[in-house]
Amino acid sequence: MSDAERTIEVRGLTKRYRSTLAVDRLGFAVRPGAVTGFLGPNGAGKSTTMRMILGLDTPDAGQARIGGRRYRELRRPLREVGALLEAKAFHPGRSAVAHLRALAAGNDIPRSRVDEVLGLVGLTEAAHRRAGRFSLGMAQRLGVATALLGDPGVLVMDEPVNGLDPEGIRWLRTLLRSLAAEGRTVFVSSHLISEMALTADRLVVIGAGRLVADTSVAELSASYGSLEEAFLTLTSASTEYRGSAAPVTHERKTS
């Protein structure tokens, strides 16, 4: 897979739910070889954007493409893009191994890969337990295993840190960084700035559905003194950070 095939591109992406403009003409690119954090306060539009990237929601305008194609046009989606959206997105009566085997069988993925990913996320011992009884942290690990099942070049994860304990958070951070170091595209949302400061190389920050920054973690924290300061300043005023240029203030949307 070439770098272009692993690039996520969002252009003019817009989504409205009745009176709420959830995503507003959003544009950015996520490239391979780095962890890109997707930051924004609660309700900023992160999940909606990720759902549109993954073809689970239809944009009202604009488009999201992976390697130049819409998610729905991908020939072997699980092998190209791994997704983690919400924890516990599996049948509660099924064991972890049964869940992964069913997905592998339906997507032409060798059965041996199931044991591999269970090992990778530390669920080998719990593989035969009913997934419905998993703790939130274990469910997140199963979600990560599911995302990695097809050995995809692109990973899209919505708040994967949720429910993990400190050891789990460190484990996930190391895993995401190593996946990026292997040349994969890793796009991960969070509202935890401190965690993103440790995990991400680049940041796409949104506020009220609009892009407020698309830059490296180092540059953003250097410009504002700290990443927390940058996040709070940019998202509260919906100002746009443009590298060394002065921040540009947008009118706030009142929809």
Ligand SMILES: Nc1ncnc2c1ncn2[C@@H]1O[C@H](COP(=O)(O)OP(=O)(O)OP(=O)(O)O)[C@@H](O)[C@H]1O
């Ligand atoms: N299915 C829906 N129907 C109506 N409104 C929705 C729907 N999904 C999202 N919204 C609204 O769109 C906006 C963006 O929501 P979204 O979940 O994408 O934000 P988020 O950045 O992921 O937030 P959080 O960090 O709280 O998960 C919010 O105002 C939310 O209430």
